[in-house]
Amino acid sequence: MIDYDYDRWTKYILKIFKMQNVTPKYIADIACGTGSFTIRLSDRGYELIGIDSSEDMLNVAKNKSLDLGLDIPFIHQDIRHLSLHRNMDAIICMCDGFNYILSKKDLKMSFKRVYESLEQAGIFIFDISSYYKLKNILGNNVMADASEDISLIWFNEFFKEELICRMDLTFFLRSKDVYTRFDETHFQRAYTLEDIVDNLLDIGFTDTQVYTPFTFDSARENDHRWVFVAKK
Numbered sequence: 491m492i493d494y495d496y497d498r499w500t501k502y503i504l505k506i507f508k509m510q511n512v513t514p515k516y517i518a519d520i521a522c523g524t525g526s527f528t529i530r531l532s533d534r535g536y537e538l539i540g541i542d543s544s545e546d547m548l549n550v551a552k553n554k555s556l557d558l559g560l561d562i563p564f565i566h567q568d569i570r571h572l573s574l575h576r577n578m579d580a581i582i583c584m585c586d587g588f589n590y591i592l593s594k595k596d597l598k599m600s601f602k603r604v605y606e607s608l609e610q611a612g613i614f615i616f617d618i619s620s621y622y623k624l625k626n627i628l629g630n631n632v633m634a635d636a637s638e639d640i641s642l643i644w645f646n647e648f649f650k651e652e653l654i655c656r657m658d659l660t661f662f663l664r665s666k667d668v669y670t671r672f673d674e675t676h677f678q679r680a681y682t683l684e685d686i687v688d689n690l691l692d693i694g695f696t697d698t699q700v701y702t703p704f705t706f707d708s709a710r711e712n713d714h715r716w717v718f719v720a721k722k
Contacts, residue, residue: 521587525551
């Protein structure tokens with residue numbers, strides 16, 4: 491995620507709030523990872539809660555927030571079974587959170603839990619990697635990256651029938667003069683624009699828009715990423 495411009499994305503989220511004429515107080519950042527968005531929005535005066543299924547990532551997020559003097563609740567939950575202590579004015583899910591949900595049934599379940607966790611007229615903002623990106627840019631390609639302290643080899647395979655992109659990553663992490671190897675495997679599901687919008691409308695969301703990132707132009711099929719904005 492080193493090339494992901496969190497500050498630019500945060501400003502874009504704030505522009506969406508303004509364009510949609512909403513002034514949220516309580517915001518849930520679901521699939522929040524290590525809390526990069528949670529912390530930035532909290533630092534701007536919003537009441538944030540972070541949700542993720544990875545306890546390791548939540549521990550990093552909590553430590554980052556405490557180092558900045560922010561008291562943000564971080565909760566270990568699967569977003570398919572989202573359960574909050576109160577309804578939110580806004581819920582966000584950035585950086586491909588929903589691509590990691592591998593079935594349409596589970597995707598719809600997640601959207602339903604988001605809908606039920608929003609106040610009336612609440613706003614739901616999320617992005618996903620597009621079908622085009624997972625199939626044509628990442629799928630069936632080998633990538634490599636190297637910096638002074640970490641090197642990465644990335645083998646990808648796209649399974650057309652299942653619409654799943656499998657990503658096998660091998661890292662070499664430098665500590666002094668020794669490199670330690672570790673491996674990860676990620677699976678992401680490719681969804682079409684229609685898959686997402688139809689589910690949102692079927693659940694009850696209204697005024698659903700899909701944008702090319704950092705703009706308010708309608709999303710295109712060959713965009714690498716899509717941004718969805720839906721209101722309850």
